[in-house]
Amino acid sequence: MQQLHSPIYPNGLPTLEAELLPILDQNYAYLTELIVKNAGFLPYDQWMQAVLYAPEIGYYSGGSTKFHTAGDFTTAPELSPLFGQTLANQVQQILLQCGEHNVLEFGAGSGALAESLLIALNDLGLNHINYSILELSPSLRARQQERLAPYAGQxxxxxxxxxxxxxxxxxxxxxxxxxxxxxxxxxxxxxxELGVAVNAQPSAHAPSPFVLVGRPATGDLLSTAQQRLPHITGYKSEINLQAESWIREMGLWLKKGAALLIDYGFSQREFYHPQRATGTLMCHFRHFAHDESLILTGLQDVTAHVDFTAMADAALTARLEVLGYVSQAHFLLNCGITQLLEQLQMQLDMANPRHVQSWTQQVSAVQKLVSEAEMGELFKVIAIAKDIDPPLIGFMMRDRRDFL
Ligand SMILES: C[S@@+](CC[C@H](N)C(=O)[O-])C[C@H]1O[C@@H](n2cnc3c(N)ncnc32)[C@H](O)[C@@H]1O
Incomplete structure (x- = not known):
C-alpha cells in the first residue's frame, strides 16, 4: 500500500468547540475499528458511506443543523420558496402527462422543497398530490415530518x-x-484505488489518525477509470459508481414519468479535464469549504461534483431517455422564475418596510440562484424520463445535451 496523503488543518477552518471533541474521538475510534476489520484498507467509497451515513457516527445520521446559515451549507430550496414554486411549473407539466399526481423526492433535507412544491402544486390546481419522500437519514426524516405535518394527508x-x-x-x-x-x-x-488506513506513525499534531493510501484498482472500477482518467501521473479524481447504478435501477421502477436531478457538476470532458488534476471532492463545515475529508469525521459534509455524462449514459443503458440538460439558471428562467418574482412584487405593499425587506431578500436569493458567478452555471438540471413527450418547458432554451 502506498501512503499518499496525511491530512493537515486547512487555513481558516472554524474552531471546533471543546464539547464536540469527545464526539470526534468516538468517531475516530469507530472508523479505526472499521479500518482494522477491513484488513487495514477501507476503500474511499466505504469511508464516505461511513462518515456520512453510518448510524453510529454519520454526518447525515446525526442531528446537527446542516442546512442554512446556522449549519454547514445552504441549498437552493433553503434560499427561497421561489425555487420550489418555479420547479412546480415543470412538475405540473410532467404530472399532467402521467395522468397521476405522484411526486417522489429523494433526500428531502429539511423538507423546504417539499413544502414549497406542495403549496405551489395545490395553487396550480393539482389536487390530491401524493408526495413520497425517500430519506436515508432518520434525523432528517423526523425534521421533515415535523415541518410537513400540515400536509400529513398528502x-x-x-x-x-x-x-x-x-x-x-x-x-x-x-x-x-x-x-x-x-x-x-x-x-x-x-x-x-484510494482508501483510508490508520496512520502507523501518528504525529502529536496530526489533525486525525488517518492517512490516504492506494492499491491497484481492479474490476469495474479499473476499467471505468482507464476509460475516463487522462494519462497524467498523479491525476486524481472520483468515480460515482453508486449514482450510476441508482440511475440504472430507476429504469426498473420508473414506469412512466420524469426525474429532475439538480446538482453541481459538469460533462465528462470537463469533469476529467487535464487541469482538474486533484478531483472535485469538497467538505463543508460551518460554511467553510475545503478538501480535507479525513478530518472532522461525521461533523462535516463530504461531497463530490456530478459527472452528468455518466448519469446520462446510465439512463440510456437502462432504456430511459434524456429529455434535457441545462444550467440551473436556464432551467429556472425557462420555468418562469422572473414572472413569479414580478407576481410577488405586485402582491407586496412597498410602503410597508417589512414587505420591502422580504422583497429585497427574494431578489437577492433569485440573483444567487441564477447568477453565473454563484449557483446559476455550476448547478445543472438533467431530465431523465420514460414515456414522456418532449419538449419539457424547463429545457426549451439552451439545452446542452450535445455537450454531454
Ligand atoms: C446535500 S443534502 C440535500 C438535501 C435537500 N435535497 C436540499 O436540497 O436541501 C443530501 C441529501 O441526500 C440524502 N441522500 C443521499 N443519498 C440518498 C439516497 N440514495 N436515497 C435517498 N436520499 C439520499 C441525504 O440523506 C440528504 O438528505
Missing part, C-alpha cells in the same frame, strides 16, 4: 425504492452526496 415516507412508480421524481443535491470511489494514476500510468 405526504408519506418510503423505506425503500418503489417497485412501480408513475409520476415526477425529484432529487436536489442528492447525487453529490452519494459515496464515490477515489482513483489516481501512478508513475507507471496504472490506476490506484
Amino acid at each position: 405526504v408519506r415516507w418510503l423505506d425503500h425504492l418503489p417497485t412501480d412508480f408513475v409520476g415526477c421524481v425529484i432529487a436536489n443535491e442528492v447525487l453529490d452526496a452519494m459515496p464515490v470511489h477515489l482513483v489516481q494514476r501512478d508513475t507507471d500510468d496504472q490506476v490506484l
Whole structure:
C-alpha cells in the first residue's frame, strides 16, 4: 500500500468547540475499528458511506443543523420558496402527462422543497398530490415530518425504492452526496484505488489518525477509470459508481414519468479535464469549504461534483431517455422564475418596510440562484424520463445535451 496523503488543518477552518471533541474521538475510534476489520484498507467509497451515513457516527445520521446559515451549507430550496414554486411549473407539466399526481423526492433535507412544491402544486390546481419522500437519514426524516405535518394527508415516507412508480421524481443535491470511489494514476500510468488506513506513525499534531493510501484498482472500477482518467501521473479524481447504478435501477421502477436531478457538476470532458488534476471532492463545515475529508469525521459534509455524462449514459443503458440538460439558471428562467418574482412584487405593499425587506431578500436569493458567478452555471438540471413527450418547458432554451 502506498501512503499518499496525511491530512493537515486547512487555513481558516472554524474552531471546533471543546464539547464536540469527545464526539470526534468516538468517531475516530469507530472508523479505526472499521479500518482494522477491513484488513487495514477501507476503500474511499466505504469511508464516505461511513462518515456520512453510518448510524453510529454519520454526518447525515446525526442531528446537527446542516442546512442554512446556522449549519454547514445552504441549498437552493433553503434560499427561497421561489425555487420550489418555479420547479412546480415543470412538475405540473410532467404530472399532467402521467395522468397521476405522484411526486417522489429523494433526500428531502429539511423538507423546504417539499413544502414549497406542495403549496405551489395545490395553487396550480393539482389536487390530491401524493408526495413520497425517500430519506436515508432518520434525523432528517423526523425534521421533515415535523415541518410537513400540515400536509400529513398528502405526504408519506418510503423505506425503500418503489417497485412501480408513475409520476415526477425529484432529487436536489442528492447525487453529490452519494459515496464515490477515489482513483489516481501512478508513475507507471496504472490506476490506484484510494482508501483510508490508520496512520502507523501518528504525529502529536496530526489533525486525525488517518492517512490516504492506494492499491491497484481492479474490476469495474479499473476499467471505468482507464476509460475516463487522462494519462497524467498523479491525476486524481472520483468515480460515482453508486449514482450510476441508482440511475440504472430507476429504469426498473420508473414506469412512466420524469426525474429532475439538480446538482453541481459538469460533462465528462470537463469533469476529467487535464487541469482538474486533484478531483472535485469538497467538505463543508460551518460554511467553510475545503478538501480535507479525513478530518472532522461525521461533523462535516463530504461531497463530490456530478459527472452528468455518466448519469446520462446510465439512463440510456437502462432504456430511459434524456429529455434535457441545462444550467440551473436556464432551467429556472425557462420555468418562469422572473414572472413569479414580478407576481410577488405586485402582491407586496412597498410602503410597508417589512414587505420591502422580504422583497429585497427574494431578489437577492433569485440573483444567487441564477447568477453565473454563484449557483446559476455550476448547478445543472438533467431530465431523465420514460414515456414522456418532449419538449419539457424547463429545457426549451439552451439545452446542452450535445455537450454531454
Ligand atoms: C446535500 S443534502 C440535500 C438535501 C435537500 N435535497 C436540499 O436540497 O436541501 C443530501 C441529501 O441526500 C440524502 N441522500 C443521499 N443519498 C440518498 C439516497 N440514495 N436515497 C435517498 N436520499 C439520499 C441525504 O440523506 C440528504 O438528505
